[in-house]
Amino acid sequence: MPPSGLNGSQNKHIKVGILEVQGAFQEHKVALMRANQCLQTTIKLEVMEVRHPDHLSPDMDGLIIPGGESTTISLFLKRNNMEEPLRNWIQTKGHVVWGTCAGMILLSKCTENQKDGGQPTKNSPMPIELFSFQLGMLDTVVSRNFFGRQVQSFEAQVTIKAPLLIPSNTQTGTSDSKCHGVFIRAPAVLKTTSSEIQVLAVLERPEQKDSVIVAVQQGDVIATAFHPELTDDLRWHSYFLKMIEKAKEQA
């Protein structure tokens, strides 16, 4: 057994990469730093940018895939030969990943290529699958632009289902089981295809008949259809940091 002091110092340094291809990566960085401050741990958080396969270092503990347009990001990853390095990095034990919006689409196993609020694509354009890819880390079927185009983008309260997320709400005035969701040309989870998937949050609004799954977790992978980095609610970033801590302890 290694001396506990050594173990302790290892735990105190967390490296989180942000895939800086497209999207609100700066806001994610700010939110992570603030979340780390609010958690009042002694953890030293280092946020790194990931733009090249070499940036995916094995000693990085977490990765955020922001979004963004999934088409654009997946094309970038493909062109820069980052698909396999990224898959390998994610599959390495102890590595934690979080995809927001486009990140959710990339992490899912299956995407329904739909446009305009769930209607099947008309005029069948060039099938996007031909030149895009998915990381396939979540047993989910997602729908791109589930809610429609930009004019249908919206803000709404999201109902949090994961108990871990609920208690630590300190600053904001929201009720604990709700959080502020910003949905921009957002995807949604149509169905989950494995019992390993834990639903973290759902959305209920008059426009949709049933509640819509908008955040999920499977092992060390989480995905949100909305953008917590655009709000002041740091619970999602705190949760992500806690997941990393836990994964590091277990590794």
Add this chain to the structure above:
Amino acid sequence: MAEKLLNGVMSDVTNLTMKDTLSSQTGTFKVKAGLAQMAKGGIIMDVTTAEEARIAEEAGACAVMALERVPADIRREGGVARMTDPKKIKGIIAAVTIPVMAKSRIGHFAEAQILQALGVDMVDESEVLTPADEVNHIDKHQFEVPFVCGARDLGEALRRISEGAAMIRTKGEAGTGDVSEAVKHARTINKQIKIACALDSTELYNYAKELCVPHELLKKTTELGRLPVVNFAAGGLATPADVSLLMQLGVDGVFVGSGIFKSSNPTKRALAMAQAVTHYKDPKILAELSSDLGEAMFGVPHGDQSADKWAKTKNTAGAEKMKIWDATLGDPAKSKAQ
């Protein structure tokens, strides 16, 4: 209005208030500015056909701008430039999955209403088209669709934001292939933000007066140390190096207009410029990307008055002193007809 706007703007990076009451709202400033946030680190390409839109999407554009003619052709052919034919815009929307933007004339809110009804994801109230109103810009708060507007300096940028713009871009000199004006505008905005940040609270009131902008918005800018919305570069970018230059000057992303589809090998150039916007800090990768792209667009150097009739009316020298009504392009009817 200002308060609503400020809430939205504050949310950009450090929002401290959150509305608990909202059930589900479309067209809020946060949602509008959010689309621009998602385009950060990306490249937006001008396209005139569905085919070009597919080339742009496949090259890695994060959005396309649907146009009747690219700026270089508007310059050459002259005449009044208007909103694109809705049929063409629909065709482009159907062809790609990425967001589709379209231009309305400055002040032409009816064109903007039509574009919103067509379902475009963002409207560019653009000086590239012939201004429809010499005095007023569109009141962009009235729309659910977000707007991007051009600016040559901090004053223009903040006035557009106060009118509801969710995104700003430098005006540059569209259709010239000369990046110098875009550089000037990006640098002017940066410099004026630095000046504003150095002023004390008393002096800031007067600076707001000098810039003809709301004081609150200028104050917010100094707190953030940057424009309170996403800021892209546009106007004259033609090479991966141009992209890198502007990105290093601190813009969040770039628009490329004539630079791609007026070059000898659009597919290859589109791809290279899309890669350049992510790898802008890495000269080695840029060297590879810049290699063997074929000829860049022909280009008209800024200030070449014999070749460029527009230049006469577009004196940007004293831009910071300009009043609101000078944000239009003077009288294009006089300058372009010839």
